[in-house]
Amino acid sequence: MDLHLLIVIFPQVLLDGLILGFMYALIALGYTMVYGVLEFINFAHSEIFVVGAFVGVEILLMLKARGGLELLSPFLILLLLLVAGMAVSGLLAMAVERVAYRPLRGTPRLIPLISAIGVSFFLQDAIRLVESIWRNAFNLVYPTMDQLNHRFTLTETIDVSVKSVVVIVVALLMLWALHLLVNRTKIGKAIRAVAEDQATASLMGINVNRMISLTFLIGGAMGGAAGVLFGIQYSLINPYTGFIPGLKAFTAAVLGGIGNIPGAMVGGLVLGLLEAFAASYLSLLTHGAFGAEYKDIFAFSVLILILIFRPKGLLGEVVRERA
């Protein structure tokens, strides 16, 4: 075994894992917030995420067609994409809640779940339909922005691109902002109250429906931002792109302790790192007997082990408060 090689790639793998982990964390927030408030898994969230990615690529392609990519600073464009992606995804999540979940509130818990799966399929094919009519293609590529692809060389073997840094910084900022919103503002307090006990919260003068809508708005916006970042980082998107990241993010939310905001972050990072290390190291460590394709099996085996010993997730018991 080439020990030298294992050490040389370590920082790069760590970085890859962190980027993936933050991406999962941002998506996982959407699952975990909704679960915290309604105890229901919003399986349409992976499509909310993809919608964000499509909003981003549409804006970029329009800017490109008008020559705006060269004129504007890439960071300004990025900000525009994030704001637009968050707005559209957030509003869409709110609308989905209003149409597909609210009428089912109070029914047995499986029923809104099935409705969510239906919405998920509906949105996938709606995106495909709209893009097919609009562009006659639904596999879209994020146009390259050279400044974001610029690489800083740290050592001979490790370098980091601007966009990787951007992903991490944006994710951290958003998670911090969400933390402040939930824990330091009146709105956050109201959301926590609804999560704790809907009936009592409404007796205290909190508009429960509005708070639930708001939860979907925030979770959807985080998903939309993750979609834009995903597109910038990995370029190629299609209407079905969301399925796997959505499933992984859901797993991350469970791993961290579903309903728990810091837990979603921790879960996302753990899963991202596990996956990156498995994909890069498995083949090196086993001399090709187990290749990179076993990364998910490895990552999920570890998850099962963790959940055997901590069934409520990594942070499930430590922090009582829910969002």
Place this chain on the structure above:
Amino acid sequence: MRTYRIRTALVILTALALVLPVALLTEAQTKGTIKIATQSPLSGGQAALGEGLKLGTQLAIEQKKGPIEKLGFKVELVPYDDQAKPDVGVANAANVIADKDILVVVGHLNSGVAIPSSEKYKEVMLAMISPANTNPVVTDRNYLNVSRVCGRDDVQGVVGAEFAKTTLKAKKAYVIHDKTTYGQGVAEFFRDHAKKIGIEVVGFEGTEEKSNFDPIITPIKAKNPDLIYFGGIYDQAAPFFKQTREKGVKATFLGPDGMDSSDLAKIGGSAVKGMYYTSVAGPVTVYPKAKKFAGDYKAKFKKDPEPFAAQAYDSASIGLAAVEQAIKAAGGKMPNREQVSVAVRKSKYEGLTGKIEFDEKGDPKKALYFVLQVVSDDPAKWGDNKEVKRLEIAAPPLKK
């Protein structure tokens, strides 16, 4: 009320009286309908090639159905979308064999779909003519009803490795594949031959990943190969190449005929400019006889033919000619499927892509193999890709 009802009845009767004789008349003129089916991905990431396959067949039917119509049959195209998925292909195949009018299938695009689907066709000896399936197993099963007009991966992989050694002077190669029958198959043929002729293969990885290749690229970068071979299809290869270049890997890229689509340039952009791929289907420009085809195709469908469209045209033409032979052999009656399969295997056909004759197991006796270079990151210039090498190689004989 009553008069109204009577009037309605009268109107319907008159309408029937007008329509029925016409319907009967046309029915009397034709002895039946013969359908040619296509099976290829019409949706999803590989739809560009799959649609080209369908349109090539459509053009062939429109231009060459004359002789069969003279014998009193109508000819129709029935396109199926196999979504590049084996399960969908097999489900479609069940529908295809249930429709007794379908006498020829032109397809598929993916070997992994063609192999299980053709097991279905075999049940009724329905002729499948493949324009694009290169995996050896397709014909090595020695089925009378399965033929192809293109070359094979056990030759194509070797051609790629030879090219890497002699022209690119590669010393260290890293091989990635998509874990499909086709991709992994051709990647293994490449790897085995590369090792034999002295190229060091420093990695061999399969992945189904479509978007995030970071964890695969990191070890590649650390091992610093001078050649990366991707056994797979462009919709996965293009983002892989793009991310590999973005991560600063400078190796030359090489791939099999699955790279051959303008979408590779569309997705991969500058990362794939200058890369090489081997193919069993050269661009339309390399076949002198295909010029008229390219013109007709563009005039009709308002776009340039994708790779394999010309092969699909040839496959359909062989199918039509075989149907015509079979009708004549059956004394002018509707032939059965086995008769058509027998006629296909006996074909001697002068096609756009050269002279096609099948050997005993359904491979073309001699097939052309190309090495091509991507000249531009503009997808509109895909047809201009430079031919670097051209070889005519006979199909390996059936292993008993």
